[in-house]
Amino acid sequence: MEKPSIHPYIPIIIGVFSVALSAIFVKMTSADSGVTAFYRMLFSVVIMSPIFFLKYTHEIKKLSKRDWLFASIAGIFLAFHFILWFESLNYTSVASSTVLVTLQPLFAFAGTYFFFKEKLSIKTLLSGAIAILGSVLIGYGDFKVSGNALYGDLLALIACALITTYLLFGQDVRKRLSLVTYTFVVYGVSTITLFFYILVKGESFGPYPASEWMWFLLLAIIPNLLGHTLFNWALKWVSTNVISIAILFEPIGAAVLAYFILGEYLSASQIIGGSVVLAGITLFVVDYQKIKKYFLRIKA
Template sequence: MEKPTIHPYIPILIGVISVAMSAIFVKMTTADAGVTAFYRMLFSILLMSPVFLYSYLPEIKKLNRRDWVFSAIAGIFLAFHFILWFESLNYTSVASSTVLVTLQPLFAFAGTYFFFKERLSAKTLISGAVAITGSVVIAYGDFQVSGSALFGDILALIACALITAYLLFGQDVRKRLSLVTYTFIVYSFSTISLFFYIIAKEESFGPYPKEEWMWFILLALIPNLLGHTLFNWAVKWVSTNVISIAILFEPVGAAILAYFILGELVSKSQIIGGSIVIAGLLFFVTDYKKIRKIFFRKSA
């Protein structure tokens, strides 16, 4: 077995912390949700441009008309995922919002069932029921706090559905392209969508104070480029199950960071509901028959 220079769990841990920072950075901004999403995506493609133009530009010849259409649709869904998720953070807590957005596997197997006729196993149904129960506990607790918190929860759930649609439309195109090329194309379509959204909403592109530009750049650099790049590096050395399980703990990291940085307290319903959601999703992504392969994968 080829050994990595550092233990893969270290980059995975850094990756989880990186993506968990996303909600914190959004909370720190004062710009509208669409503007924050636009600059996050714009700075992402600007930072990726040198690598893409130097090494991957010829790869776009592989795309046919259907690929371009699907990539554009995926980019639009990604754009509105960010808009609604960022907006949800204006109404509900980091803990609730990130837990509900993490329900993406539920929407994924619902989408594959309705659109690709994939059968749902008993394990899938059980894990889905458990996770939904947890989300109901969170929503009920937030409703007890205020109606606006519940509204934020609903926005986070819709954002979760949109990120699933983004993945479903992009999965076929991704099979024929490198990660860099596919990401650059979809991020570009997402940025264009957000540009026209801001114009339609008559929101402001600026000027903003220096601190605001710092948050925009950090959103692009840390959650987008650093976090997901580390996951993509680690998947060479460990099972994808490890990555899937690690990402489920993003809400835990986000809630801890929100407590220390933003002073957000975590309610009893959020702790109970979040724990139930994570338990349900862990049950879904963990393959107990191949549990010994979860930690390190043999190279071919």
């Protein structure tokens, strides 16, 4: 395999920092959650359009009716994931919201268990129990702060379930399409879904001050196009587990950024609960047998 021009961990670190900024940008906007999500998706599609139409339009012919159905469902779930997650940030802290969204691997396992009949391992059950305990601690602490904070936590959990469903429906289609084409199609469906959502809700497409447009654009460029693209680039040289573990640092980065930029402080329950959640997810995604073999090779 060819050697990367730079160490893969460098793009991964930049990617984590990029996705961690997502919650900060959302907090900085004053627009409704649906509007913020709509412009995030719309600007992403617009920026991707030249590359897609110049090099990848031929791949659209590969899409069957089933592919279109699954890609559309994925786009719809992605749209409502953003709506609920952005809305959660209006009620709870950046730290609580982003930690709860990192429960995605466990939601994914639940989905594969119920839909694909994958077996439950002891490690999975233990990691799930630990992560749920951490979530309860966060929710309990936020409930003591206010009922609104607990409501925000609930929205973040539902948003996590929705993004997992988006991935489950999209993984089959993704196998037959390039990253650019798959992302363009799903983001396009998501944009259309959000457009009609805003019409039904009666929310305003504008006008907005220049600062709002800046946050919308930054949401599209940094978390959407830069962060996830860097993760996908790094997958050529590192395992999925490395990326999964790296993404666990998103809540930590978001919490630190929220402290310095938004002045959000962490409560004891958030720190303890968040740490427990991350410990549970780490237990779930880490392949200890591979790590053991790796160190045995080093000793040899």
